[in-house]
Amino acid sequence: MIKKYLLLFLALVVVGCGSIPQQSSIKEGANLGAVSVGSIVRVIASSPEPGMSPEEIVSGFLNASASSDNDFKIAREYLIPDLQNIWQPTQEINVYEGQGRLNTLQENTVVFSAPLYATIDSKSRLTLSEPNAQLIQEFNLIQVNNEWRINLKNDNLLISKVDLNRSFTSYPLWFPDSSLKTLVPDHVVLPKSMTGNATRLMQLLLGGPGENLMGGVNTAFPIGTTLAINSVPVSSGLATVSLNEAALGAEPFMRELISAQIVKTLSSVQEISAVRINVGSQPLIVPNTPIRQNISLWDKFSPDFGRTNDALAIADGKIVRLAPDLVEPITNPYFNSENWFAAVENREKNVLAGVNVDRTRLVVETANINGVKRSSVSGQGLRVPKTDVYGAVWVTGINQVSVIQNNKLLNVSISEVDKQNIIDVIPSPDGVRVAIILNTVYGSELRLGTIVRDEQSIQINFLRKVLRDGFSVNNATWQDEITLLYLDSSVDPANIYAVDTFTGLSKILYSQSGATNIAGVTKKPLLLTLVTDIILERVSGNWIERGELINATYPG
Template sequence: MRARPAFVALAVVLAGCGTVPTSSSPVEITQVADPPEDVGIEALPPVPGASREEIVRGFVDAMASTTRNHPVARQYLTGEAADSWSDTGAITVISSDYAPVAGDDDTVAVTAGLVGGVDAQGAFTTGSGQTYDQGFTLVQEDGEWRIADPRDGLVLLEPDFARTYDEVNAYFLDPTGTRVVPDPRFLVSGESQATALVDRLLTGPSAVLSAGVANPLTGAELRSNVRIAQQVATVDLTGLPADNADALNVLCAQLVWSLDQLDDVRAVRVRVDGAPVDVTGVPDVQTVDDWASFDPDAVPAVSVGHYVADGALRTVTAGEAAPGPAGTGQYALSAAAVTADARTNALGTTVGVSVAGGTATLLVGPYGGALAPVLPAGSFTDPTTAATRAEVWTVRDGSEVIRVPATGTPQTVSAPTLPEQGAARVFQLSPDGVRAAVVVDGPDGGELLVGTVVRSDDQVAVRDLRSVAPELSQVVDVAWRAASELVVLAGAQDEDGTAPYSVGVDGWDLTTLSRSGLPAQPTAVAAAPSRTPLVVAGGTLWQLVSGTWSTLVRGQEPLGGGAPFYPL
């Protein structure tokens, strides 16, 4: 699905200018996704007399080849099926312990754990704990068993998929036009990766993200494959509107941040209809340093870890009290969040939660100043902030998403599918404010969901809430380690208790983090890009340093407290 943003709004907030040539013709792009021959494994053809199970297993193994059109895999099919089977489009990723079982009716059933699926644009969707179950019909052809009804697309074992494909981010623009937003995609390793990545940018954001971001490249086309020489990628575009020069700034930032991830690219040269672009203050050969303000993981220098102890707001700097009455414990805070302004490097609005007599109260005020009550409830989730807007979010009574802008007037955010997912215990905005990670009550304890924040005129909504780590149960807390990575506290998979994990925003690459040094089970977590993750364990604060959890002040006793967070 393509986003179709109106760049008039972007032009208002963007500085600089560019000139765009007005006409040219696109050139056919060849081998957009063709991998080099040395990637993957050498597929083996069927052996004479192979059983039905062996034919199906051989077909699955041969689909892991990266040879164009999968000629060996087609040898496992009937002649008619080999001619009609399409190996392009979607990919189904299954567990490596799959089992083909022959039936009594010339069929073979394949059962495996469904790891996930990858659509034609490379976007991964987790399997949500489902089972992959597919039947193959086999017939005798020239005295040998062959598959007659393969489904289009590829079925890859998880190790083969991880070895053959790289996950990179296609970057789009947040609604403020001030930073790029990651949209993870899987691309075949090899020389054509740069062209394939730009092709994904031109096609647009993934379906779940499209309503939350803008795409400066909408309507553009490549005139030729992306060329790379001496680690400089040259991107030649056509089809850009002649009156859209202001969008050239964000377009260049989008291309440079996306291509910079590739191992063989260190800079980008952008051409439009064969002519160099003219962007004020930016050289012909551009790097991410020229577009540092669009950094997806930028965090203000003033963003120092905070937490709450004995009702008072404190910083992780030796447990110092935050300035003003919030730091004295006057408000008996149980949780808080603070906005930060990267332009002024100053902390802005403080939103705190105070609970007394069974009633929770949301308090708002300037950092270091007095806080005033603005909203009562039975409960509030710990407040959360994003780096792109001066506002704080929370969830009231488990289902009503509340947004508190700088004016301090709370507003309800539409989240139509949240109540049916379960009561929200945790709600955390991504650093760019385009996504929200939510922990809801599920049948096996807390469940982790990720949704997209959609802004249209004065309307704000949270949509497309989906499970991203179905393997995890009893999820306790979540935080954003980066714009595309989460830190999760959930039930330990190897023993009783709770353990920290990291996982991509799309659910890929679930990894267990160290518990070394923790005195007890972790109960709360805080994280931010380029900041040390914090957890609460046994009522004390700990930070992750070189794979080991240590006290906030090295060599000293742990500091007591809870509800840690980083201002954004």
């Protein structure tokens, strides 16, 4: 079974592309080399040799820190004996770029410095650093039997970005959103070569979500739920999770969510193809669910579940649907009576929204058993609207972020950000995370936030970087729950990138002169709007023109 998330640190794999029609000015990005799933690129660590200088000891320690074999056995040999057995390297991990520099201050003091790429905390969550961040660490050394050894002051690990890619893997933990409608990924970083990652993932899952998702997600586990046996054995592809009796307090639906959280989390481990969930030694009873569970049982909780609609677009001011071989007008008397700049619908097709051609008004139409209702909000320079999994409609304008849900205009606030600096807001498929294109001192860049909702308001908290570098983002769309596609129009031709929203790794996919808008979703074609008011569609490795159209959108 192919594991979707196992190689996030190694590469974003781009499938090889076919030829491009001569009339298109799109250029393909370089293909990325695929790495076989489950492969581990071994880092060969060397033990300290007699007579090494303090600087050589520190250099050897940094090189050995890239190997987590036997709980960083070789790296521990560079420490003084009192620290070798108590050092906890994964309490904090500092990831640096490049080779770094060593400077000897005095005979027993060596300082290491390098650009800081990211930090990984004691709960295995990674945070990207600002572009100008620096890592500076002082190493004090002591002679032990006439050989220099390091007397570390902190439980931390220094590792290069290259070695992180080789030696660590990211895994998603899964937590239900506040409405229990969908599961939301919360990524952690673990060493590849350490045994017991299934156990560690369950410990982290039971420990709850990371700080960045607080207020946006819950957990289905009843209070007090722990592992009854502090191990998750894996045999012939079957992982067995034994919970304590607190899990029996969960109602039937919550047991489904418990199962979905566990199975989706453990299924990212290469060796696991099925999961058995016990309370003690007996199976946890989940209605209509086999004892051996696999990930496909819980597709209904996937953030991308139901994102199957064809795209909407605008043709001569009118809203049309881009079916596979047909451009067909929508059948809606109200919307057909006016001209529009852009339109979007929700997954259930009972919410339709449009921004008028002057970009001064958003109209939202909601249909239910009680009939049809319309709501609107005014603004200036309104952009292409978006929907989320809850049927809310989002639109960004000049000094404005507006959300209409259930015919209500919600109050929207964004922590530590002035709305005049916001270019666009793009809710993720899970409805909990949101991508924000933001003007900063570095340029226009992507940030990720967490949505906290109630009936009257939306609060966006915990803004964090998506890209370590990349400051000319003009337009973005969620390809799936992990990947954002974004457009950089600061150069000609414009570049289209895919970025992993956890690792910050981005790769150029295509280049296109005059690209202004991008729309994409899993299992649906990528759509580009050009400044010439033409939409290009990616089909079977080729680009085709869909006609004189603008501003394609898929449901969020």
